[in-house]
Amino acid sequence: MLANWLRAGVGSGRVTTRYPHPTFRDEDGCRAWHTVAAGGARPCLAAACDCAQICPTGAIRFRTDLLPEVDAAACIGCGRCIEACPEGVFAWSDRIDQAMRYTARAEDVAQRDWDELDAAAAGHLQSVFRRSLHVRHIDVGSCNACESEVLALSNPYYNFHRLGIFFTASPRHADVLLVTGALTPAMREVLVATYEAMPRPRLVVAAGVCSLHGGVFRESAQFVGPLDQVIPVDVMVPGCPPTPYAILRGLLEAATRREKVATHG
Amino acid sequence: MRVMQRETSDPLDPSLLHLDFATFARRVLAARGNPASAGPASDEQLLFFGVWESEGTPNLMASIGNTATGQSSLYTTPLDVRSWRSLAGEWPALLWPELEVADRLGVLPAGHPDPHPLLHPERHTLQSRVTGAGAFPLPLGPVRADVTESGFFLFDTIGEQIMHMQPQLYYKHRDVERLAVGRSMDDVTLLAERISGVTTAAHTAAYASAVEQACGWMAPEPLRYERQLFMELERLYNHAHDIGQLASAAGMTVAHAQLTRVKEDCLRMAARLTGSRYLRTAVSPFRFAPVDWPDVRTWLLEALARVDARLQQFVSLLRRTPTFVDRLVGTGTVERTWVPAYGLVGPTARACGFRTDARLAYAPWTAHAGFSVAVAPRAQGDALDRFLVRVEEWRVSVDMIRWLVSQLASTRPTDRWTPPEVNADEARGWGVGTVEGPRGRISHVVCVERGRIGFWGVRSASSWIWPVFGLATANGNIQTDFPVMDASFGLSYAGTDR
Ligand code: SF4
Numbered sequence: 019m020l021a022n023w024l025r026a027g028v029g030s031g032r033v034t035t036r037y038p039h040p041t042f043r044d045e046d047g048c049r050a051w052h053t054v055a056a057g058g059a060r061p062c063l064a065a066a067c068d069c070a071q072i073c074p075t076g077a078i079r080f081r082t083d084l085l086p087e088v089d090a091a092a093c094i095g096c097g098r099c100i101e102a103c104p105e106g107v108f109a110w111s112d113r114i115d116q117a118m119r120y121t122a123r124a125e126d127v128a129q130r131d132w133d134e135l136d137a138a139a140a141g142h143l144q145s146v147f148r149r150s151l152h153v154r155h156i157d158v159g160s161c162n163a164c165e166s167e168v169l170a171l172s173n174p175y176y177n178f179h180r181l182g183i184f185f186t187a188s189p190r191h192a193d194v195l196l197v198t199g200a201l202t203p204a205m206r207e208v209l210v211a212t213y214e215a216m217p218r219p220r221l222v223v224a225a226g227v228c229s230l231h232g233g234v235f236r237e238s239a240q241f242v243g244p245l246d247q248v249i250p251v252d253v254m255v256p257g258c259p260p261t262p263y264a265i266l267r268g269l270l271e272a273a274t275r276r277e278k279v280a281t282h283g
Numbered sequence: 284m285r286v287m288q289r290e291t292s293d294p295l296d297p298s299l300l301h302l303d304f305a306t307f308a309r310r311v312l313a314a315r316g317n318p319a320s321a322g323p324a325s326d327e328q329l330l331f332f333g334v335w336e337s338e339g340t341p342n343l344m345a346s347i348g349n350t351a352t353g354q355s356s357l358y359t360t361p362l363d364v365r366s367w368r369s370l371a372g373e374w375p376a377l378l379w380p381e382l383e384v385a386d387r388l389g390v391l392p393a394g395h396p397d398p399h400p401l402l403h404p405e406r407h408t409l410q411s412r413v414t415g416a417g418a419f420p421l422p423l424g425p426v427r428a429d430v431t432e433s434g435f436f437l438f439d440t441i442g443e444q445i446m447h448m449q450p451q452l453y454y455k456h457r458d459v460e461r462l463a464v465g466r467s468m469d470d471v472t473l474l475a476e477r478i479s480g481v482t483t484a485a486h487t488a489a490y491a492s493a494v495e496q497a498c499g500w501m502a503p504e505p506l507r508y509e510r511q512l513f514m515e516l517e518r519l520y521n522h523a524h525d526i527g528q529l530a531s532a533a534g535m536t537v538a539h540a541q542l543t544r545v546k547e548d549c550l551r552m553a554a555r556l557t558g559s560r561y562l563r564t565a566v567s568p569f570r571f572a573p574v575d576w577p578d579v580r581t582w583l584l585e586a587l588a589r590v591d592a593r594l595q596q597f598v599s600l601l602r603r604t605p606t607f608v609d610r611l612v613g614t615g616t617v618e619r620t621w622v623p624a625y626g627l628v629g630p631t632a633r634a635c636g637f638r639t640d641a642r643l644a645y646a647p648w649t650a651h652a653g654f655s656v657a658v659a660p661r662a663q664g665d666a667l668d669r670f671l672v673r674v675e676e677w678r679v680s681v682d683m684i685r686w687l688v689s690q691l692a693s694t695r696p697t698d699r700w701t702p703p704e705v706n707a708d709e710a711r712g713w714g715v716g717t718v719e720g721p722r723g724r725i726s727h728v729v730c731v732e733r734g735r736i737g738f739w740g741v742r743s744a745s746s747w748i749w750p751v752f753g754l755a756t757a758n759g760n761i762q763t764d765f766p767v768m769d770a771s772f773g774l775s776y777a778g779t780d781r
């Protein structure tokens with residue numbers, strides 16, 4: 019029996035992604051996955067329609083120069099703006115791995131320069147993995163799609179163990195708290211207790227629109243508020259749900275930050 | 284006392300029957316079948332039980348489906364909070380639904396067998412129920428090892444033996460149904476997609492058919508085919524996930540890795556079809572998904588053949604591995620009598636030998652698409668039977684997708700893209716939509732008022748099953764079996780808490 023298992027396992031071949039290696043391209047058309055919308059490709063000249071109203075989470079904002087922008091932290095990827103805009107100023111983001119350093123000011127989110135952060139992350143990759151990264155996940159009120167994507171990280175496609183990232187059962191052994199879901203009153207205390215139990219330096223990765231903004235649950239009386247109102251957030255991962263690539267990127271950003279915290283105080 | 288009302292139907296909406304409490308109670312209890320026997324379930328099923336607040340006054344609302352005709356009825360009765368009598372003593376299936384109503388209104392029904400706050404776990408601490416020498420309470424959660432949804436379990440153990448177990452859910456209660464009130468039909472689709480994120484297609488399909496019924500519109504055949512195809516694809520990735528988790532719980536690491544790969548392949552198929560790995564935006568009322576079926580047919584069938592071969596290879600290895608099978612036999616057994624008593628649904632009920640599946644009653648046309656009910660031949664109701672039912676259902680779903688995609692590919696585009704003539708602003712009425720999700724029957728009750736949602740009631744499959752999870756866990760099992768039992772049920776927290 020054991021021999022059968024070994025044969026079957028080895029015989030099934032290798033599918034693991036090269037991500038985040040520079041040679042990573044497109045796997046099974048993953049670049050075409052709908053993640054979040056991106057605006058601002060060019061100015062919108064049709065002032066007649068009101069796409070800001072179309073967006074169910076209020077993610078669309080206009081800069082004075084008529085450039086519409088999408089707040090990645092609020093976009094649930096419903097595609098309404100892309101479908102509705104006669105000018106075609108919105109498109110699906112071609113980034114399937116959006117994740118970035120968190121700042122509380124909403125304007126910064128839309129204007130942030132992701133490429134710059136990417137370069138920084140790539141530069142740190144070598145040094146970052148001298149040590150492994152231990153992650154405690156907590157669901158504070160999700161629909162379970164985020165958990166499904168977090169779990170995907172350990173499947174043979176993403177296999178995050180190859181990057182030295184592991185889930186840990188106890189917050190006492192965790193470097194990173196990975197939070198998913200729209201924070202509910204019942205989970206608030208549990209979240210704070212889990213965070214308090216972590217050793218310093220500790221990092222928080224907020225994954226998914228629900229934890230960053232509330233998404234479709236923002237108006238619910240059961241929604242406490244965006245995560246940063248309760249605990250400090252270091253890295254944000256947009257998406258509803260974020261792709262496994264994006265969650266991986268978020269954890270790599272956290273690893274980069276941890277390295278900085280460790281060297282500079 | 285309230286004046287007894289005669290049984291009348293709403294003059295504007297004949298599908299909603301206003302009853303007095305006694306008649307309402309009789310109607311609801313008639314749907315329970317015979318709790319004393321383990322015979323076939325009755326023709327009637329309770330699809331929904333909850334509270335409908337109309338112009339400031341609360342009403343109990345129930346939807347009952349007839350499995351012979353596929354029709355659903357809606358009953359309501361004004362809730363006089365002073366004389367509200369619990370029905371859960373007569374039918375345990377109502378234990379949790381009544382507590383939900385009680386929490387919303389702040390009043391308990393008289394005679395409820397197990398009164399405690401349900402919707403707000405932060406206001407309540409479960410009490411251990413076993414005392415005596417060697418009794419030891421073991422709390423687990425709400426944050427547990429690994430990546431899981433949040434939920435809490437209180438075990439009462441003596442040694443390794445589990446004597447009693449109480450699950451506490453609703454940590455993730457987001458009050459989704461109330462959030463819908465006053466919103467447009469399309470905005471509520473976004474909420475329906477996120478009741479249970481891994482059951483998007485089933486919830487949106489139930490919601491869409493409820494809304495369409497409320498608007499007096501009947502989905503054309505290709506649209507029904509398309510939605511069924513999405514639901515079967517969703518079943519595939521959920522079953523692959525659940526079987527994989529079961530393999531992992533039983534220590535089968537190779538099988539676990541390969542089944543997570545099957546799941547990922549299914550998610551990628553969904554993304555290639557619709558742009559979304561979780562089939563978001565694929566199903567919405569009155570609308571087709573923007574999928575060019577003739578175009579996708581070839582690759583979809585090829586991809587399907589590949590995932591099917593992989594799953595079959597590893598499932599057949601699992602079935603021949605004694606260390607796996609032994610862990611499942613007699614683990615987490617659901618007694619046959621619990622099925623009618625708790626109104627159990629889905630693979631959990633079919634593992635006990637019950638031929639119950641929403642596709643039989645509410646989508647009988649699926650018989651042409653290759654659907655047949657997967658009932659466990661052993662009918663022992665244990666983890667092994669739940670595993671075997673899922674394996675058989677996987678096969679049926681693969682066959683159905685093959686048939687459905689062939690049909691869709693040969694439908695002329697002109698037939699598929701005819702837009703419905705619905706004036707959303709005029710639309711008003713009640714509707715009930717019922718589908719078979721991966722974990723069992725899902726029902727949505729909707730009231731549409733001038734194109735907006737006036738009421739939304741949701742019952743997901745897991746919400747019927749959770750109350751017996753504790754019973755099955757304490758049914759002669761030891762603590763180390765818990766991961767196997769947990770995985771073999773594969774219940775949804777988000778769908779229940781909603
Ligand atoms: S895709 Fe939907 S949520 Fe995102 S910006 Fe466009 S309208 Fe808003």
